[in-house]
Amino acid sequence: MIQVSELHFVTEDGIKVLEDVHLHVEQGELVYLLGPASSGKSLFLGLLGAHVPPQRGQILVHGRNVVRLSPPKRLELRRRIGFLPQGFVPMARTVHENVLFKLRTLGNYREQAEEKAILALEATGLIRQQGVSATELSNLDRIRLGLALAICDAPWLLLVDEPLEGLDASEAAEVCAVIDRVHTGHLTVVVATRGPLPALTREHRTVSLLDGRVSDE
Amino acid sequence: MSALPFLFRELLGTIRARSAVAFLLTWLFLFIFLACVSAFFLLVPTHVEPEGGVESLPIVEIRAYLSPRLSSVTIDDLYLDIRERSDVASIQFRFAQELRPQATGGVFLIRPMEPEGAEDLGAILETINGVTEIENVRAEPDQTESPLSGTVRIVLLVVLVAAIVLAFLFARRGYRELLRSFAGEIRTMRLSGVPERVIVPLIVGLGALIGVLAGTLLLVVLFLLHYTLAAPQAAATWAAGLASLGRVLGVSFGNIFLGLILGGLIGLLGVGILGQREFEALP
Numbered sequence: 001m002i003q004v005s006e007l008h009f010v011t012e013d014g015i016k017v018l019e020d021v022h023l024h025v026e027q028g029e030l031v032y033l034l035g036p037a038s039s040g041k042s043l044f045l046g047l048l049g050a051h052v053p054p055q056r057g058q059i060l061v062h063g064r065n066v067v068r069l070s071p072p073k074r075l076e077l078r079r080r081i082g083f084l085p086q087g088f089v090p091m092a093r094t095v096h097e098n099v100l101f102k103l104r105t106l107g108n109y110r111e112q113a114e115e116k117a118i119l120a121l122e123a124t125g126l127i128r129q130q131g132v133s134a135t136e137l138s139n140l141d142r143i144r145l146g147l148a149l150a151i152c153d154a155p156w157l158l159l160v161d162e163p164l165e166g167l168d169a170s171e172a173a174e175v176c177a178v179i180d181r182v183h184t185g186h187l188t189v190v191v192a193t194r195g196p197l198p199a200l201t202r203e204h205r206t207v208s209l210l211d212g213r214v215s216d217e
Numbered sequence: 218m219s220a221l222p223f224l225f226r227e228l229l230g231t232i233r234a235r236s237a238v239a240f241l242l243t244w245l246f247l248f249i250f251l252a253c254v255s256a257f258f259l260l261v262p263t264h265v266e267p268e269g270g271v272e273s274l275p276i277v278e279i280r281a282y283l284s285p286r287l288s289s290v291t292i293d294d295l296y297l298d299i300r301e302r303s304d305v306a307s308i309q310f311r312f313a314q315e316l317r318p319q320a321t322g323g324v325f326l327i328r329p330m331e332p333e334g335a336e337d338l339g340a341i342l343e344t345i346n347g348v349t350e351i352e353n354v355r356a357e358p359d360q361t362e363s364p365l366s367g368t369v370r371i372v373l374l375v376v377l378v379a380a381i382v383l384a385f386l387f388a389r390r391g392y393r394e395l396l397r398s399f400a401g402e403i404r405t406m407r408l409s410g411v412p413e414r415v416i417v418p419l420i421v422g423l424g425a426l427i428g429v430l431a432g433t434l435l436l437v438v439l440f441l442l443h444y445t446l447a448a449p450q451a452a453a454t455w456a457a458g459l460a461s462l463g464r465v466l467g468v469s470f471g472n473i474f475l476g477l478i479l480g481g482l483i484g485l486l487g488v489g490i491l492g493q494r495e496f497e498a499l500p
Contacts, residue, residue, distance in 0.1 A: 042499070051408075051499050078410030085408065085499050091401035104223045105406050149405070 001027045002048065002157070002188065004214075007057030009043060017043055019212035021057070025190065025205075030183045033192040034217070035209035041192035042086055044209060045159045048190065049083045050074045062156050079106060082150030086162040090134035090145050095126055098134050098145060099152050106153050120152035123182050140171045144178055151182050158182070160191040173198035221415060224406075228419050231399045239391030240427060246384035247431035247479060251472045253377040255435060258468045259458035260364040271355065275332035278354035279339050282313055285322035287347045292323055295347060299327060304338050306330045322349075332356075385483060388424065392487035396420075400495050407498035420491065421484030428480020432473035439465050 002025040009018040017040040025031050035041045046052035047059060050066050059066040064077055091098050099120055103113035121127045124144040129137070134145055143163050150158055160179065164172040176198055183189045197206070206217045232240065281299075283292060292310070300308050306328040313320035327342070329335040335353065343351045365373070396403070406416055443465045458464050490496075 046499055050410075072412065075410040075412050078408075081410075083408055087500055089401060089404075091405060092398070101227065101402060102405055102409055105220050105402075105411055106409055107220050153409075 001025065001060070001062060002190070003058070003060040004048075005058045007047070007054065007059065009040070009047070009055055016212055018047075021209075021212070021214045023207065023214050025188055027062075027188055028186050030179070030189045030204040031191070032197060032204060032206045033190060033209055033214070034195050034197070034206060035192070037194060039209050040212060041194075041209055042161050044214075045083070045161050045190065045192050048157070049081050049159050050077045051083070079153075080156045082153075082155035082158040084143070084146040084150045084158075084160045084163060086165065088142065088146040090137070090142060090149075092133070092135050094131050095121065095134050095137070095141075095145055095148075096130035099148050102149050103152055108153070116152050116154075117148075120148040123151065124148040124178050125181075139166050140174060143167070143175050147178055147182060151187070156186075156188065158187055158189045160189065162193055163191065164193050164195075164197075169198060220411070221418065224415070224419055225422060227402065228395070228399060228423060231402075232395060233398060236391045236394035236398070239387045239394060240423075242387040243384050243391060243483065244427050244431050244434075246380045246387065247428055247476060247483075248434055250377055250380040250384060250479070251431055251435045251476055252438075253373050253380065254475065255439065255468050255472060256365065256373055257370075258471075259439070259464065261458045262364075271358070274355040274358060276329065276335035276339070276353045277332065277356050279325075279327045279329060279335060279342060280316065280352040280354060281325040281327060281342045281345075281348050282320065282350040282352070283323045283325070284347050284349050287322070291347060295345065296325065299325060299342070302338075304330045304334050381479070384479070385486065388427075388483040389486050389490075392420070392490055395423075396487065396490050396496070403491065403496045404498055407496070416491065417488050420487040421481055424482070424484025424487065425477050425480040427483065428476035428478070429473055430476075431480075432469075432476030435472050435476075436469040439469050 002023065004021055004023040007018055007021040008016070010016050021044070033041055033044065043052060047054055047066070048061060050061070050069065054067045057067070061077060062080070064073070066074065066077070069077060091101060093101065096117060099117040100113050103116050104110070108116065117130075118127065121130055124147045126141060126144050126148055129141060134142070137145060146163075147160070150160070163175050163179070167175060179189060179191060192209075207214050208217050283295070287295075296308060296310060299305055308328075309326045311324050311326060313322050313324045316324060327338070329338050339351045339353055342348055403416060439459070442459050443462065446459060
């Protein structure tokens with residue numbers, strides 16, 4: 001569950017990016033956060049993902065108040081959050097090695113990491129390309145790999161930033177379908193995008209971020 | 218399970234031709250630096266055994282030990298008699314205990330006028346009633362000149378400074394190349410919440426490994442020199458320091474420790490590069 005209240009964020013130049021933002025996301029909910037370029041979507045996800053230290057307001061992620069977490073605890077929380085950043089660039093390894101690297105980095109044993117990697121690649125439809133060098137992937141498959149990396153270690157929360165950027169309509173629909181597929185069980189998902197969204201089959205919620213404020217559409 | 222060994226293997230696996238050359242040169246220059254430091258400790262001035270042995274060295278002092286039964290008046294008379302001799306330059310009285318803790322009585326410390334006549338003087342003193350023992354103190358053998366002349370010392374210092382500067386320059390270049398190839402991995406680690414206390418030791422560890430390897434190579438070289446060059450003849454001259462196993466061991470382990478410290482410092486150069494934007498988790 002995510003609970004954001006009275007969240008403000010001002011840049012070093014004094015620009016108010018977020019102003020009194022309130023948002024409640026239930027556990028297991030899939031939320032699309034829509035907003036124009038430079039509206040603060042990436043910053044908002046960075047705050048939710050404990051990558052950007054909050055200035056004012058409260059952010060509760062799975063019962064943890066991000067504002068009050070010590071740096072080690074914040075890192076601990078970050079390990080439980082899958083994050084696909086905007087303009088994701090994979091490592092210069094094969095698809096399989098990319099996922100394996102992240103899992104081993106997080107302390108998984110080799111066998112355990114192998115199993116989780118296969119599951120993540122199956123979920124994102126990349127299993128047939130596991131031996132392909134990640135740098136040779138198409139834009140669509142690169143996003144799939146980013147999603148596989150984000151979900152491979154069973155996160156509580158999945159944050160996806162601009163996954164539809166540079167994709168055509170059919171590819172965008174495919175990415176949304178993959179997000180639908182990985183959004184199972186108790187996984188909470190927040191996807192930030194400029195849109196437009198393709199026709200979505202699964203139940204979801206759409207909120208918009210405009211002029212620093214979040215509102216339900 | 219700690220991910221450090223896995224990550225360190227992955228980091229080493231990322232070393233490619235350009236970074237490998239830079240790190241090899243770093244290792245080489247660290248080796249040269251440590252070798253220069255060792256030279257100051259191993260190429261030291263030594264005593265030379267005179268051609269005719271220690272016995273051929275001139276007598277500079279005769280110690281005449283006196284019976285503890287002698288009265289002070291007798292000792293005074295003896296003192297005055299010896300001082301009057303033309304072949305005696307000076308005489309001093311000391312308690313024998315000052316020279317030998319277990320001894321009793323007194324001792325005359327006599328400086329002969331001429332070192333050549335000292336043997337005869339000693340023989341005469343030995344015949345005096347009340348003198349129990351004569352001990353000849355010979356001159357210290359000449360020290361050889363240090364194998365490191367002033368010029369050589371200056372050259373060594375210049376090489377030492379140049380080597381450490383070049384080691385740091387090549388290390389920086391190597392780290393830049395290596396971390397550029399490892400940037401995706403670092404971003405992934407940071408994005409996944411891997412703490413800096415896991416990432417930083419990887420980088421410092423690589424530097425420390427290079428330093429330790431330079432020290433270890435020098436250890437091997439010094440031991441080879443110890444067993445080959447430091448033969449008895451050589452040991453008497455410039456390589457005397459190498460002939461001493463204890464000294465070689467001390468210098469070798471000192472080098473490994475110094476290599477570890479310098480390597481760690483070199484690693485900190487790499488850590489400095491990690492602060493650049495391309496390594497940040499979020500663009």
